Amino acid sequence: MELVIHALKEKLSDEQISTNETIRELHSKDETHHQTSLPDIVVFPKSTEEVSHIMKVAQEFKTPITPFGVGSSLEGHVIPYENGITVDFSLMNQILEIKESDLLVKVQPGVTREQLNQELKKYGLFFTVDPGANATIGGMAATNASGTTTVKYGVMRDQVRDMEVVLADGSVIHTGSLAAKSASGYHLNGLFIGSEGTLGCFTELTLQVHGIPEHIAAARATFPTINNAIESVTSILQAGIPIARVEFVDEASIIQINKFSETDYPIKPTLFMEFHGNEAGLQEDVEFTKEIMAHHGCEDFLSETNNAARNQLWDARHNLAYAYVHDYVGKKMMLTDVAVPISELANAVIYTRKELDKLGIPGGIVGHVGDGNFHTIVMIDMDNAEEVEKATQFNENVVLYALERGGTCTGEHGVGIGKKAYQRKEHGAALDIMIQIKTVLDPNNLLNPNKIIDVE
Amino acid sequence: MELVIHALKEKLSDEQISTNETIRELHSKDETHHQTSLPDIVVFPKSTEEVSHIMKVAQEFKTPITPFGVGSSLEGHVIPYENGITVDFSLMNQILEIKESDLLVKVQPGVTREQLNQELKKYGLFFTVDPGANATIGGMAATNASGTTTVKYGVMRDQVRDMEVVLADGSVIHTGSLAAKSASGYHLNGLFIGSEGTLGCFTELTLQVHGIPEHIAAARATFPTINNAIESVTSILQAGIPIARVEFVDEASIIQINKFSETDYPIKPTLFMEFHGNEAGLQEDVEFTKEIMAHHGCEDFLSETNNAARNQLWDARHNLAYAYVHDYVGKKMMLTDVAVPISELANAVIYTRKELDKLGIPGGIVGHVGDGNFHTIVMIDMDNAEEVEKATQFNENVVLYALERGGTCTGEHGVGIGKKAYQRKEHGAALDIMIQIKTVLDPNNLLNPNKIIDVE
Structure with missing residues (x-):
């Protein structure tokens, strides 16, 4: 790693590169039960140019790259299972431009949802996507986040007009335009949103916002x-x-x-x-x-x-x-996240509640039911192997129930490491197309490897 | 072509394969001024299996494939500039399923918009996308069509939950699920919608529909x-x-x-x-x-x-x-189709009207102004080289005006042959990513070649 750090220092200052144990530990986990893993180095870029440099260094030394917002992911997205470099975007947290008359705002990826809404409020505007957590906009785009207001305003993918993306080779592209709609070229906005850091790092996002309702x-x-x-x-x-x-x-x-x-x-x-x-x-x-x-x-x-x-x-x-986390100190949270066609929802929730009751592990169900999406919060003792095993099996049962009814294994939390095993079952031969796209855009498999799909 | 026809006949009946001059001529043009070009063969598949067979034959004989709905495209999408096989979907025109309680409908690609709405009306439902023309649903998905109701309900890409797509090698994939939202895998729905037949042929589409407003x-x-x-x-x-x-x-x-x-x-x-x-x-x-x-x-x-x-x-x-076509018998219609950020719209329309006045060619402006999208209808005499030249220059001026202001060269008509020249200017280095995706999904460049991008 000495050589990697040396190369990073060509463009980054000493304070922007950390191998401190505590910093690495902070970047080894997310908010859930997923197994932790330490990055070798954490970097804190301040500009697109620096992110591009980091990508080039990663290519040169074949070092994995994992982007990191605030670590509020729920399927292990930000956990660097192959170690390497974690790119923490907390210093790229500027709201760059508010275009009131276009109902558009341009932000850096490290801006958080609450930070953005606090600023927008001055203009009588708000950003609609509300996943609950005070996540970063970059992280929300990476997972195609949604939440309580999606039934009316749509998911993250519906809000992004354009992104600046740094690709695996360090080159920089824009994925969209400022127009409200377009039929020009392939829909790269849609492809990169929800790609969970496996196709590139987002360095700038232009979002549509709404007037605060009368x-x-x-x-x-x-x-x-x-x-x-x-x-x-x-x-x-x-x-x-x-x-x-x-x-x-x-x-x-x-x-x-x-x-x-x-x-x-x-x-x-x-x-x-x-x-x-x-x-x-x-x-x-x-x-x-x-x-x-x-x-x-x-x-x-x-x-x-x-x-x-x-x-x-x-x-x-x-x-x-x-409330659950607070009430079950020492336990870890596991969340199911399926979505089903709305006609299947009542039965799916009833089935899930019954399965949960059988488990004998504390938990409850909440749902963005207008989208057919619901979560089970299960509080598990990670030192109790049997409980972990039972909870994992429960999660799988819920996923399989949803997939058999035309649903999806993840309505909004994303695939990460947690839903990778169900990608073939959900997507069938389409998974091969995803693997082909991943391979052509990241030939050395360095961008958040092991997430969404396995390329080998 | 004898060998191709022979191979097609392995799965298609004689009446499904035509080399008739009139049939070919009907498939040589769209509704606009774009140069015509004849397909060698027109086929009329009735099933996904047959489309898959056609694709395999095309690969075997390296014959270009151009999908065709009703020919209402406006940028030459359906014109087979490299001849080959045109796949006419008019026999795949069944509404397969209406799931009232899910507000979903599954259709074959040859179903037209009006046919669908006529059927949905019985259930108190309607399909929102209204481009004016009575286009096929497959064609509308291929161009990411939109229209008058988009300001409220969104574009074609927002309505499609899932598609069955036959790829270049004849394999069949599904691009989505029946869930109202998903964060699972890459967004293939979005990638294939708007791909204008250059990545695959759509054989089944599941769409969301709405209750007819009270x-x-x-x-x-x-x-x-x-x-x-x-x-x-x-x-x-x-x-x-x-x-x-x-x-x-x-x-x-x-x-x-x-x-x-x-x-x-x-x-x-x-x-x-x-x-x-x-x-x-x-x-x-x-x-x-x-x-x-x-x-x-x-x-x-x-x-x-x-x-x-x-x-x-x-x-x-x-x-x-x-009305324009009727009033200018013998002239051909050219349509501009830019979209700009809404704050730029008034000036863009004023600029365009002035440029049109300078031309001295009859025409007018209409716009889906809630989306920042507007069209100029220009009636040109295709035998008057100077007029064609002037109109083409005018179209280009409007495109460049929009692109310089963060807009797009096509809000809803698509790229086809007409907007290909502006893809590099609009997308920059992102165009290379599109070319990479096209190349990996259609390595022999047989799917609607010469549309959207040039791969060589």
Whole structure:
């Protein structure tokens, strides 16, 4: 590694290159149960030119490269299983330009979601993708992140107009344009978003943003059964109500919320909702939703237009994962992440809840049910081999259930190391095309190797 | 070609293979001024298996393959400049499945947009993408088509969940899943959509559809200047009004509409609009729009909720291209198709109108202005070399104007043969990545060769 460090120093200063044990340790893990692994070197580039230099050095010495945002990934994306160089983008955290009249913003990859929204707020704007974690925009693009607002505004891939990407050989490309739509050339934006650092490193992103909605209403509804709750969402989507968020929370998770957030929500299958729009339209949407839900056995429907009450509701929902982590000190979090066609969702959640009950390991289900996507949070003791084995098998059962019904093994967390084993089952012969693309863009397999696909 | 025909007959019947002069001639052109070229053979497959066989025969004999829907392309996509085999998908025109509760529909590529909507109507559903022409779904996916409703519902790429694609070697892949979102593997859906037959042939498409909106309102507004009209659209977008269509039509084009559709619209820069939603919300949206437009000097704002009046308005807009063709018998239509960031749109349209006036060739401007995309319809006499030359230069000037402002050379018509010369200027080094992808997926360059990019 001495030679690598020497070569890096041609363009990077000493403080931008670290082999410190603590720094390496911080870059050896993500937020979940995945096995840790140390990078040899952590670098902190400040410019595209420096990232390009790092890539060239990596090629010269055949050293693996793993990009790193804040480490909030959930499938081991940022863990360098072949060691090498971790590229930490925390010094590339500038909001470069806000083009109000175009509803566009240009940022560096290390800008975090909350940092961006805080700045946009001054202009009456907001960035729609909300995965819960305060992830970096670069990381969110790398995993095609989505979250609670996706049912209305779409996933990360829908928000990115253009990216500057440094390729394996250090060359720099742009993947899109500033136009709202284009039919020019192959869709490289789409290809690179969700590529999890395996095809290149993002150094600049131009995103579309939205005006903060004129009016916002939130609502909470409880149901006697999971099936009632989820069937009511299907009806809402079919009715074309443009709901902005619709989150399912199961009983076990409501208990965690009540404990952590000091709320006293009824311990029932619950939907958290949000509506964006003009005042009259919103009122009609909320009324119509209430009516549909009553039809599906809703026991309690409470709507809130007051800001503080709305925030309390969404903070409670957002803090759910932390509530579990907080309540089970010493355990690690495993998250399932399948998405299924909406008609399969109620049965999928019921199946998953039953499987989870059989496990005898604490956990609960939450879901971005408008997209057919749900997570099981499972708290496992990593020193208990049997528990790890059982939880892993449970995760696999849920994946196979989803794939057999036309779903996907990951709705939003990405493949990383955790879902690699299911890529062939999900994509069939299409996986060979992905391998061909990976091989042509990264012939030495140095960009986040072992993630998404195995090329050998 | 005798050997090729012999090989094709292993799986295709005699009636599915044509070398008839009239049939070949029908497959030698699209709807525009682009130079024609005859295929040697036209085949009419009925199944994925047959398409796979055609691909294998093409590889064996190194014969170019050009897919063909109804020939409504606008940049020469379907014209076989290297002759060979044209694959006409008109016999693969079945709507295979309508999954109401998932808001999904599975179709063969030869299904046309109007055929699909006619069937969906029975279920209270509609397919959102409306490019005007009654194109095939396969062709629309191949060019990433969009149109009047894109400002609200998105482009073709946003609607496709999954495609079955036959690759150059005859193998068959699926590019997506039935889940509403996914973070699994590379985004092959996005890569193949817009690939214009250069990476494979689509044999099945699963699309998302929407419920027909509960309430629809249409409106027409006239302005003293182009600038007033377009600036008002920018304001509407910034205000976050979820407008479903907003089309700009210039004075020259209003004259054509009045002539062809027997309307008496004021000869002024005009916006045609549509709003979808619930009754109360819609009313508020229309009122707010009217207010914003008054601010921008709107002279006349007429809204219609009545079905017949709405249809008349949109028929008039949709028939505009035919109005020009009808009025200039013997001339051919050339269409510009740039998209620019919305802040550049007013100036871009004003620039284009001035350049068009200088030409002295009849034509007008229409635009999907909510997306920053506009077209100039130019009617040219193909026997007048000077006129062709001037019109071509004009098209180029508009493209360069857009590219210099962060726009794209094609908002929705695609590259085909017409925009190939601008791919390097628009994509820079990213074009090399596209060439690499094309080369790895079609090593013999047989799939719609000469379109989008030149591989040599």
